[in-house]
Each structure stands twice: as structure tokens, then as C-alpha cells.
Amino acid sequence: MTNSNENQRYQLTEKDFKQINRRSLFLFQSGWNYERMQNTGYLYLILPQLRKIYGDGTPELKQAMKTHVQFFNTSNFFNTIITGIDLALEEKQGSESLDAVAGLKAGLLGPFAAIGDSLFAALVPTIFGAIAANMAISGNPTGLFIWILANIFIMIFRWKQLKFAYKEGVNLVTTMQNQMNALTDAATLLGVFMVGALIATMINVHIGWKPMIGKVPLDIQNTIDMMMPKLLPAAIVGIIYWMLGKKNMTSTRAIFIVLIVSVALSALGVIAQ
Amino acid sequence: MDISWWQILLLTLYAGYQILDELEINSSAGSAVFAGFITGLIMGDVKAGLLIGGSMQLTILGVGTFGGASRIDANSGTVLATAFSVAVGMKPTQAIAAIAVPVASLMIQTDILARFTNTFFAHRIDKNIEDFNYSAINRNFLLGNIPWALSRQIPVFLALAFGGGLVTKVVNYLNTDLKWLGDGLSVAGAVLPAVGFAILLRYLPVKKHFPYLILGFTLTALLSTIFTSIQTLGTGLQGVAKDFSSTFNSLPMLAIALIGFGLAAISYKKDITQNNGGSGSSGSNSSSEKQEDSQQNDNDEGEIEDDEL
Numbered sequence: 124m125t126n127s128n129e130n131q132r133y134q135l136t137e138k139d140f141k142q143i144n145r146r147s148l149f150l151f152q153s154g155w156n157y158e159r160m161q162n163t164g165y166l167y168l169i170l171p172q173l174r175k176i177y178g179d180g181t182p183e184l185k186q187a188m189k190t191h192v193q194f195f196n197t198s199n200f201f202n203t204i205i206t207g208i209d210l211a212l213e214e215k216q217g218s219e220s221l222d223a224v225a226g227l228k229a230g231l232l233g234p235f236a237a238i239g240d241s242l243f244a245a246l247v248p249t250i251f252g253a254i255a256a257n258m259a260i261s262g263n264p265t266g267l268f269i270w271i272l273a274n275i276f277i278m279i280f281r282w283k284q285l286k287f288a289y290k291e292g293v294n295l296v297t298t299m300q301n302q303m304n305a306l307t308d309a310a311t312l313l314g315v316f317m318v319g320a321l322i323a324t325m326i327n328v329h330i331g332w333k334p335m336i337g338k339v340p341l342d343i344q345n346t347i348d349m350m351m352p353k354l355l356p357a358a359i360v361g362i363i364y365w366m367l368g369k370k371n372m373t374s375t376r377a378i379f380i381v382l383i384v385s386v387a388l389s390a391l392g393v394i395a396q
Numbered sequence: 397m398d399i400s401w402w403q404i405l406l407l408t409l410y411a412g413y414q415i416l417d418e419l420e421i422n423s424s425a426g427s428a429v430f431a432g433f434i435t436g437l438i439m440g441d442v443k444a445g446l447l448i449g450g451s452m453q454l455t456i457l458g459v460g461t462f463g464g465a466s467r468i469d470a471n472s473g474t475v476l477a478t479a480f481s482v483a484v485g486m487k488p489t490q491a492i493a494a495i496a497v498p499v500a501s502l503m504i505q506t507d508i509l510a511r512f513t514n515t516f517f518a519h520r521i522d523k524n525i526e527d528f529n530y531s532a533i534n535r536n537f538l539l540g541n542i543p544w545a546l547s548r549q550i551p552v553f554l555a556l557a558f559g560g561g562l563v564t565k566v567v568n569y570l571n572t573d574l575k576w577l578g579d580g581l582s583v584a585g586a587v588l589p590a591v592g593f594a595i596l597l598r599y600l601p602v603k604k605h606f607p608y609l610i611l612g613f614t615l616t617a618l619l620s621t622i623f624t625s626i627q628t629l630g631t632g633l634q635g636v637a638k639d640f641s642s643t644f645n646s647l648p649m650l651a652i653a654l655i656g657f658g659l660a661a662i663s664y665k666k667d668i669t670q671n672n673g674g675s676g677s678s679g680s681n682s683s684s685e686k687q688e689d690s691q692q693n694d695n696d697e698g699e700i701e702d703d704e705l
Contacts, residue, residue, distance in 0.1 A: 148420065148421050149420050149421055150420060150537075150538070150541075151419075151420060152419040152420055153416075153419070153420070153537060153538060153540040153541045153544065154514055154517060154518060154521075154536075154537045154540035155419070155511060155514060155540070155544075156511055156512070156513075156514035156515040156517070156518045156540075157511050157512055157514075157515055158515045158518060159518060162518065163517070163518050163521050163533075163536075163537050163540070164537070166521070166533070166537075167533070167534065167537040170530065170533060170534070174530065179528065179530075180528050184528070185525060185526070185528070188525045188533075189525060192518075192521060192522065192525060199419070199420070199422075200422075241599070241600075243422075245596060245599055245600065248427070248457065249457055249596060250653055251424075252427060252429065252453050252454075252457060253453075253454065253457070253649060253653075254649045254650055254653065255424075255427070255429045255450070255453065256428075256429055256449075256450035256451070256453040256454050257450070257649045258450075258649075259429050259432065259433070259446035259447065259449055259450030259453070260446065260447055260450040260451065261646065262442075262443040262446055262447070263446070264433050264442070264446060266429075266649075267424070267427075267429050267430060267433055269650075270424045270427070270429070271423060271424050271425075273424075274422055274423050274424045275423075277422070278421065278422075278423075301668070301671045302668070304667070305664050305667035305668050305671070306664065308663065308664070308667055309660040309661065309663050309664035309667070310660065311600050311601050311604075311605060312605045312608050312656075312659065312660045312663050313653075313656045313657060313659070313660035314596070314600050315597070315600050315601075315602055315605040315606070315608045315609045315612070316605075316608040316609070316611060316612035316655075316656035316659060316660070317612060317652075317653060317656055318593050318596055318597055318600070318609065318612065319608065319609040319610065319611065319612025319613035319614075319616065320612040320613065320615070320616040320649070320652045320653075320656070321454070321457075321589070321593055321616075322590075322593055322613055323612075323613050323614075323616035323617035323620060324616055324620050324647065324649070325454050325589045325593075326586065326587060326589055326590050326593075327586050328583060328586050328587055348621075351614075351617070352617045352618065352620075352621045353613070353617040353620075353621075356590065357613060359587060359590045360590045360593050360594050360597070363590055363591055363593075363594035364594040364597055364598065366594075367594055367595060367598050368598075374467070374468070374591070374595050375468055375501050375504065377591050377594070377595070378455065378468070378497060378501070378588065378591050379497075379501070381584070381587055381588060381590065381591050382493055382497060382581075382584045382588065385493075385580065385583050385584035385587045385588075386493075386577065386580030386581060386583070386584050387580070388583075389576075389579055389580040389582075389583035389584070390576045390577070390579075390580050394583060394587075395583065396489070396579075396582055396583050396586050
């Protein structure tokens with residue numbers, strides 16, 4: 124009985140993968156909401172496949188839909204890895220797997236959110252955004268096109284991972300863990316390096332204050348430059364970094380504090396552009 | 397110069413598109429640099445747009461969409477700042493601090509509104525599941541795009557259509573009676589990227605990688621000083637010697653990024669061989685230790701929220 128059931132079960136085709144990928148790339152987060160975040164997005168991505176696996180109007184389908192409309196929130200660059208592993212399970216075991224699937228989703232969404240955020244929300248914008256911004260400030264849009272190109276490669280990567288995860292199944296998580304750790308480590312290293320480089324180039328203020336010592340004006344900026352160029356930008360970033368560690372400090376608040384303090388210091392003639 | 401109706405139309409359309417791009421396909425058309433570029437193109441001054449967009453990009457560098465929290469909308473800020481800067485003739489560096497940043501932070505509210513509205517659609521989908529109403533599930537999901545787009549389009553449209561007079565008045569003041577404030581806002585615009593870098597450092601395991609922070613900073617500080625000095629020297633020389641012709645570029649950031657990439661690749665290879673070299677159990681041990689390490693790092697560095705919530 125169970126055997127014949129398994130034989131009848133629907134097998135995902137190339138067309139299914141394409142449909143899921145299209146939906147993932149263009150629509151995954153359209154329904155993002157405060158209550159359960161990407162829940163409807165997850166369901167929307169695989170709804171046609173769920174209908175094929177369980178059949179329209181069956182209680183199993185309702186159970187599956189209810190499972191997939193629970194809280195979900197992960198990196199939108201890695202979401203189809205979870206989808207792929209999930210579908211591999213559901214396709215083989217049907218509604219019996221739904222408990223395992225719910226656990227799998229809850230267990231994987233956190234780690235993938237962390238890796239995805241550090242790679243794609245922090246690192247890629249840091250490197251390519253910084254290059255784009257750097258060139259843009261001197262009036263050159265080339266850096267922007269480099270960034271777009273990089274994002275096209277990332278889209279291809281997002282497209283490929285679904286089928287890869289579907290084939291590898293649950294094993295994927297264990298086999299890839301070492302590699303992912305090393306990759307995240309290297310990526311954050313590059314991020315830290317780039318922030319250092321950006322501090323040295325992108326904050327263009329200097330000390331405008333020139334106190335008189337006797338009758339000789341003391342050029343403080345020049346004195347600092349002799350010790351170490353770009354020390355003022357480094358100090359500014361250091362102070363803001365420290366400030367951000369304070370309680371009740373949000374990035375938006377920090378931006379406004381910096382805005383007000385900068386205007387005040389500029390009015391007093393301490394710093395200038 | 398006024399902003400004409402077709403410019404308002406195009407900018408409003410872009411304001412709606414940019415948030416969807418950022419949410420879904422992520423082509424970087426939803427980035428501040430691109431917002432500046434496209435607004436500059438529409439307004440007829442790409443340079444001003446790129447300057448404002450580039451500066452805003454750096455300011456929000458570390459403010460990713462972590463955990464789906466609302467964050468300041470640098471793109472709408474860039475659109476409005478660029479549009480008014482070109483239309484009214486405001487200095488781009490002033491427009492960053494005077495328009496782009498305040499607008500960007502006000503937009504947090506409409507972002508929150510959009511995310512709340514989508515809760516309503518999520519509840520309708522719960523009901524549709526009970527009824528096996530598949531097309532309604534799809535429809536209620538896709539309708540979620542509308543609050544997202546409108547949350548940007550309505551404020552941008554209103555500001556562009558009715559804000560011009562106010563901005564003109566403000567600019568007049570900034571150039572005459574309140575010159576100290578106008579200059580101060582320019583300086584603030586130049587300092588703001590520092591916030592982006594500091595936020596980013598909060599998210600990155602900076603304690604673990606601090607040698608690379610020093611390396612990146614020092615290498616670039618020295619090289620950029622050399623490049624700038626040579627540029628100054630070359631331009632001066634061109635003024636004196638007529639037959640001396642050669643162009644000098646500023647320090648290319650891609651080159652610096654490649655040095656960083658080399659260092660990262662070395663570290664990656666070392667990690668991988670270490671893990672493969674040891675026996676299976678020790679390998680996984682070290683990696684889990686590492687994970688704990690980085691988690692501790694995250695905790696050590698304090699927590700900041702992306703938004704006011």
C-alpha cells in the first residue's frame with residue numbers, strides 16, 4: 124500500500140525548479156509582514172509544487188499549506204537552499220515529513236540568515252558599493268556598472284542553489300558547514316580590511332583650527348599628517364563606533380548626532396571640508 | 397528651474413521600483429548610488445546625482461536589512477536631494493545633510509506602515525488556505541507589492557510636487573543669513589560616511605580581524621596621500637611646463653580591494669587545509685569552536701538596532 128503510494132508520488136521536474144526560482148528572484152519578499160515575516164512568501168514559492176505533490180483539495184495539502192505559512196525569515200539570497208532540502212523531503216515522504224520539515228525550516232533559517240546577511244547584506248555592498256560610491260563621488264558611474272555585474276553573478280548563484288540543495292538534501296548542511304565557516308571568515312576579513320581602506324579615503328574633512336603660538340600659527344592638520352595621515356577620519360570612526368555601543372543607540376540616532384555635532388564643530392571652525 | 401511633470405512621474409515610478417528591486421531581485425538598482433545616477437539622469441545633472449548617491453551609499457554602508465528590520469531609506473532621500481539640488485541650485489554636499497538624511501529617516505515610518513499593511517494580507521491568506529482558494533492565495537500575496545511601492549511613491553510624489561517652494565526658501569537662507577549653517581551642513585555631509593563605516597564595524601568580527609583593519613587603513617592612507625600629492629604635483633607642473641602632458645588618476649579602490657581579496661584568500665585556504673588535515677572530529681570541533689568564537693564576538697560588540705523599534 125505504502126509502496127504503491129510512493130510510486131504514484133509526484134517527481135519535481137526542471138519546469139518546477141524554474142518556476143520556484145522565478146518566483147524566488149522576483150517575488151519572494153512581496154508579502155513581508157511584521158507578524159510572520161516571509162511566511163506567505165515561502166508558501167507562494169512552492170504552492171504549485173505542493174498542489175502537485177499532495178493533490179488539490181486533500182487534507183494533506185491543507186496541512187502542508189498551514190505548515191508553510193508559519194513564521195519564516197531568512198536571507199533572501201539563501202532561501203531556496205532551505206526550499207530545496209524541504210521539497211526533497213516532502214516529495215519522498217509526503218505529509219509524514221511535515222513535522223521534520225517544520226523543524227528543518229526553523230533550524231536552518233537562523234544560520235542562513237546570519238551567513239546571508241554577513242555575505243550579501245554587509246560584504247558585497249561594502250566592497251562593490253564602496254567602489255561604486257568612490258567613483259561616483261568623482262563623477263564616474265563605471266563603479267555602479269561593476270556592481271550590477273557582480274549582482275548578476277549573484278543572481279545566477281541564487282538560481283543554481285535550489286536544484287543543488289534538492290539533490291544533496293539534508294546532507295548538504297553537514298558537508299558544507301566547514302566550507303561555509305571558512306568562507307564567512309574570509310569574507311568578514313575582507314570586509315574589515317575594506318572598511319579600513321574606506322576610512323582612509325572617503326571621509327574628507329580636516330582640522331581647520333589654527334591656534335596662534337606667539338605670532339606663529341600652528342598648523343595642527345599638518346602636524347597630524349606628519350605623524351600619520353588620515354588620523355582625524357580614524358578618530359571620528361572610532362568615536363562613533365564607541366557611541367554605537369551605548370545603550371539605546373540606534374543607527375538613525377547616531378546619524379543625527381553626527382550631523383548636529385559636525386555642524387556645531389564646523390561653525391566653531393574646528394573642522395572644515 | 398522647476399521640476400516638470402514628466403520628471404515627477406519618472407522619479408515617482410522609480411521610487412516605487414527601487415524598494416521592490418532591493419527586496420527581490422537585488423540588481424543594485426535599489427542602491428543609493430543608482431538612485432543618484434538615475435535621478436541625475438532624469439534631472440539633467442548626473443554628476444550631482446552621483447555625488448549625493450555616492451555619499452548616501454557610504455553613510456548607510458553598514459545599515460543592511462538585518463533580520464528584516466526597517467532602516468533609513470537612503471534611496472528616497474537621494475532622489476529628493478538630487479532633484480531639489482539640481483532644480484533649485486542647492487550645493488550637492490549641502491543637499492546630503494539638509495535633505496537626503498532627514499528624508500531618509502522620515503521614510504522609516506512609511507516602511508513600517510507597509511510592513512503592517514502586509515500583515516492584513518497574510519491573515520487573508522490564512523483564510524484562503526482553509527477554503528483551498530489557490531488563486532486568492534496568489535492574489536493576496538502579490539497585492540503585498542502595492543503597499544511596498546506606495547510607501548515610497550506617495551511621499552516622494554508629494555515632496556516633489558509641493559516641496560519646491562519650501563526648499564527654495566531654505567536654500568536662500570542657507571546662502572545668506574545662515575551661511576554658517578549651510579557650510580556646516582556641507583561638512584556634516586562629508587563626515588556622515590563615518591557613521592556607515594562604524595556601523596559596519598559593529599557587525600563585522602572586528603576584534604578577530606583587527607590586524608586587517610590596521611593594514612587596510614594604513615596602506616590606503618599612505619597610498620592615497622602619495623596619489624593625491626602626485627596629482628597636485630602634476631597639475632602644478634602642467635601649469636609651468638607647456639609640453640608636459642600626462643594625466644594622473646586618483647587611487648583606484650579596486651586595486652586596494654584586490655589586496656584585501658588576496659589576504660582573504662590566504663586565510664580561506666589556510667582554514668580549509670587545517671580542517672581537512674585534522675581528523676574528522678577535530679575538524680568539526682575547531683569549526684564549532686570558531687562559531688562560538690564569532691558568536692561571542694557578536695555579543696561582545698554590543699547590539700544596535702537597525703531602526704527605532
